[in-house]
Every structure is written in structure tokens, then in C-alpha cells.
Amino acid sequence: MKIKALTTALCLTIAASASAYEVVEVDGGNLAGTITTKAAASSSEIEVTKDQQEEGKDPASMPAAELSNTDCRYIPHVQGMMIGQQLVIKNEDPILHNTHTYDASEKTVFNLALPIQGQTIKKRMKKPGLVNAKCDAGHTWMNGYVWVNENPYYATTDADGKFEITDIPEGDYTMVVWHEKFGSSEHDVSIDAGATATFS
Numbered sequence: 001m002k003i004k005a006l007t008t009a010l011c012l013t014i015a016a017s018a019s020a021y022e023v024v025e026v027d028g029g030n031l032a033g034t035i036t037t038k039a040a041a042s043s044s045e046i047e048v049t050k051d052q053q054e055e056g057k058d059p060a061s062m063p064a065a066e067l068s069n070t071d072c073r074y075i076p077h078v079q080g081m082m083i084g085q086q087l088v089i090k091n092e093d094p095i096l097h098n099t100h101t102y103d104a105s106e107k108t109v110f111n112l113a114l115p116i117q118g119q120t121i122k123k124r125m126k127k128p129g130l131v132n133a134k135c136d137a138g139h140t141w142m143n144g145y146v147w148v149n150e151n152p153y154y155a156t157t158d159a160d161g162k163f164e165i166t167d168i169p170e171g172d173y174t175m176v177v178w179h180e181k182f183g184s185s186e187h188d189v190s191i192d193a194g195a196t197a198t199f200s
Helices: none
Strands: 002-007 010-014 029-034 065-070 073-075 078-082 086-091 097-102 108-114 120-124 129-135 143-149 154-156 162-168 171-179 183-191 196-199
Touching: 029 183, 065 078, 065 097, 065 143, 073 143, 078 154, 086 108, 108 120, 154 162, 183 196
Parallel strands: 002 171, 029 196, 065 086, 078 143
Antiparallel strands: 002 010, 010 154, 010 171, 029 162, 065 073, 086 120, 097 108, 097 129, 129 143, 171 183
16 A cells, blocks of 8 residues: 655655545554655655555544645645545735646646635545646746545645654555655555554
């Protein structure tokens, strides 16, 4: 099974098979650690997920997903969310933004004009995978990433590179760490019930 992670922000995630995810009671463990890069960056956020996980904790425990156009940047720069969740897209600036998102094959996922400050649009994410957000309103430097997961086993690192994923069913997994500049890498992790596995 695999866990994935992304960065500049870093994102870690545990991916799933094609089967529908089922909520069950979990007597599992946690995965925590710190991931850093040699590249200078003010923030390194990681998203972690677990592959082939078809059942586990209730995804209602996961935070809402929000992509804000703020000061001509996407905030947060990298984040994870679960398939079927709504992504809330906001314009906090007094100018036009156009949030245009692409999947890994560079096909458009959605393309939304947000001309009004304070405007909010919600889009339900229906397909798993990495989504890249850009702005077509002349702000070519704006860039953000959303990793859409098939289960709730993911996390994003904080400014110090720290992350934690809780209530993972006991078992062996492959954690995939992704960084927008360095790509992805895979790491084997074992989760024991009632314990916290560490990764660095």
C-alpha cells in the first residue's frame, strides 16, 4: 500500500484502489515525522496518503479544503483533500482572478472567473490525483496544488516540515512524498496499533 506526499509545500498521502472507501472503527496507529529539503524555502508543506486503503477512519474528521486568491498568490500553496469533498475557491483581492485547474495530463478540471472581491465558488472534486491551479488573468506567477485523495490518510507539512497522520489501520505501507520541484519518492513504513511510527 502507498502513502503520498507533496511539497513546496510537501504533500504526503495514502492512495486507494478503485473500490469505494468504507468507514469502519479503527484501532490503528499514527505516522509522524519531519521532511526537509535542501532548497531554500520559507515553507515546506507535505501531504501524506496511503495506497490501497479501502476502509478506515471517518473522513468527516478532515479539515475543509479551501483555495484562496490572496495578494496574488494561492493560499495554501499545497494541500490535500478527499474525493467528493467540495473545494472552496475564494477571491480575497480587489482585482479579477481566474482560477484555472489542470490534472496531471494537463486537461482542464475547472476554469472559474472570480472578478469580485469576497466572491466564493464551490467545486466538488470528483476524480483523484494531483490538480495544479493557475491564474489566467495575467498573474502568471500564481501556482497552487491540490492532491485529491481516495481516503482521509493524508497530511501537509507545516513551516518546519512536520506532519502527522492519525488512526491508520495496522499494516505495511509505502509512503509517497511529492515536491513540485523534486518530484516524488517512495518510502516503506509499518504501522502498529496504538503506536506512532516516525519518518524523517
